[in-house]
Amino acid sequence: AARTTARRNCGGTDTFRKTISISKPAGKPVANFFAKYLAYRAGDVVAFTDLSTNNPYSWSWIITPNVTNAHYEFVNGTSANSQNPEIKFYDAGLYSIRLEIKNSLGSDGNTKANYIEVAFQCEPTVKKVSSDIGISHVKLTNISKVNIIDQYTASGDTDFTLNSYKNPVLLESGGTYNIEIERPTNFTAMRGAIWIDFNNNGFFNDPSELIIHVDSISTKKWGGKFTIPGAINPGISRLRIGVTFYNTILYSCDENFVGEFEDYTISLQPDKTGPVITLVGADTMLLEEGRIFSEPGANAFDNVDGDVSSKLRMNYVNLKNSVPGLYRLVYTVKDSAGNESNRYRAIKVIADTTAPRLELFSGDSIYVEIFKSYTEPGYFVADNVSPVIKVNVSGKVNANKFGTYILTYEAVDGKGNKTIK
Numbered sequence: 001a002a003r004t005t006a007r008r009n010c011g012g013t014d015t016f017r018k019t020i021s022i023s024k025p026a027g028k029p030v031a032n033f034f035a036k037y038l039a040y041r042a043g044d045v046v047a048f049t050d051l052s053t054n055n056p057y058s059w060s061w062i063i064t065p066n067v068t069n070a071h072y073e074f075v076n077g078t079s080a081n082s083q084n085p086e087i088k089f090y091d092a093g094l095y096s097i098r099l100e101i102k103n104s105l106g107s108d109g110n111t112k113a114n115y116i117e118v119a120f121q122c123e124p125t126v127k128k129v130s131s132d133i134g135i136s137h138v139k140l141t142n143i144s145k146v147n148i149i150d151q152y153t154a155s156g157d158t159d160f161t162l163n164s165y166k167n168p169v170l171l172e173s174g175g176t177y178n179i180e181i182e183r184p185t186n187f188t189a190m191r192g193a194i195w196i197d198f199n200n201n202g203f204f205n206d207p208s209e210l211i212i213h214v215d216s217i218s219t220k221k222w223g224g225k226f227t228i229p230g231a232i233n234p235g236i237s238r239l240r241i242g243v244t245f246y247n248t249i250l251y252s253c254d255e256n257f258v259g260e261f262e263d264y265t266i267s268l269q270p271d272k273t274g275p276v277i278t279l280v281g282a283d284t285m286l287l288e289e290g291r292i293f294s295e296p297g298a299n300a301f302d303n304v305d306g307d308v309s310s311k312l313r314m315n316y317v318n319l320k321n322s323v324p325g326l327y328r329l330v331y332t333v334k335d336s337a338g339n340e341s342n343r344y345r346a347i348k349v350i351a352d353t354t355a356p357r358l359e360l361f362s363g364d365s366i367y368v369e370i371f372k373s374y375t376e377p378g379y380f381v382a383d384n385v386s387p388v389i390k391v392n393v394s395g396k397v398n399a400n401k402f403g404t405y406i407l408t409y410e411a412v413d414g415k416g417n418k419t420i421k
């Protein structure tokens with residue numbers, strides 16, 4: 001513990017204690033780092049995370065573009081000597097990133113060549129804006145009907161707007177999504193289109209990048225379903241929505257006569273989401289000792305593969321119906337991309353409370369002729385748990401004397417549950 005005395009300007013004295021742990025590095029530092037995404041647009045900010053080991057105390061970041069006049073800047077209060085810098089890339093190109101670090105035992109450097117890819121982002125323009133030929137609401141839902149974009153804007157207030165820059169919306173390969181676009185009025189028929197830059201090059205004219213187009217929209221709402229292809233360039237990309245007058249051409253990147261454009265920042269990724277498992281019946285089920293568990297089943301639904309219930313595997317973890325206790329049933333399923341999901345059901349085996357089943361042969365009443373000897377007709381007995389049940393028969397029959405005689409049959413299982421007849 002360090003003891004420090006601090007003096008204040010006003011003349012008073014404060015004493016405080018502070019515990020500082022000082023550890024020696026285990027060895028020379030090893031430089032490493034990463035950025036969450038590798039493909040960006042000119043003007044995007046890239047956050048780098050230091051992954052170096054052995055406690056470096058100094059960091060130096062060296063950025064080398066593959067073309068001249070590619071500009072970048074350390075932003076958000078970071079510098080070339082920050083541990084986790086944020087860099088804004090102004091120009092298209094490939095950027096090699098080198099991190100040099102030091103600790104008291106030595107130094108290390110790590111270069112990732114052409115690590116960050118920055119593409120020029122084409123943007124459209126519109127000569128005339130109109131609130132009728134505009135976009136006032138964008139709703140994007142995933143296969144589970146969860147809204148992943150639900151954005152209200154003024155209709156036709158600007159020709160081009162970039163939305164949701166801070167929180168890119170995740171769109172996964174193979175995933176099916178539904179998009180609905182709205183405008184406040186429908187005086188004029190308009191033309192609408194939606195594009196996604198799947199190969200992440202800043203343009204929307206590559207094969208299958210026009211995901212939805214409607215030539216004449218006379219309603220307030222339009223849109224539809226689309227699926228993200230398997231061939232994508234993973235990273236931060238754009239979804240673009242554009243509208244114009246119905247009988248004019250809609251240009252995703254050039255000058256349009258009338259209309260409105262909105263971009264949404266998206267994160268294009270392979271399928272990383274496992275199926276959702278839904279249990280039929282309760283999460284915890286009671287099972288009486290000795291009874292056979294009847295599995296009510298489960299369903300599994302994947303964001304890409306859809307219904308994968310037939311691929312569900314079930315595994316009882318040491319379920320013993322003869323031993324009261326808590327057991328677990330594990331449901332496991334994998335989607336076609338190999339993402340695995342698990343879900344559990346608890347099975348509580350409770351003590352035997354069921355009395356034995358006892359059936360008397362020849363029914364409950366028997367008539368015996370006087371002076372004929374009485375022969376016990378017998379009985380059937382069984383229990384849900386105990387294998388052998390002893391039956392005590394009490395009472396006597398005197399066949400030499402008229403009368404009614406009562407015999408009592410008592411069957412008891414191993415837990416003391418009784419059946420008396």
Ligand SMILES: [Ca+2]
Nearest residue numbers: 135153154155
């Ligand atoms: Ca708008």
Ligand SMILES: [Ca+2]
Nearest residue numbers: 197201203206
């Ligand atoms: Ca493209």
Ligand SMILES: [Ca+2]
Nearest residue numbers: 271273304335
């Ligand atoms: Ca999946």
Ligand SMILES: [Ca+2]
Nearest residue numbers: 352354384413
């Ligand atoms: Ca029993």
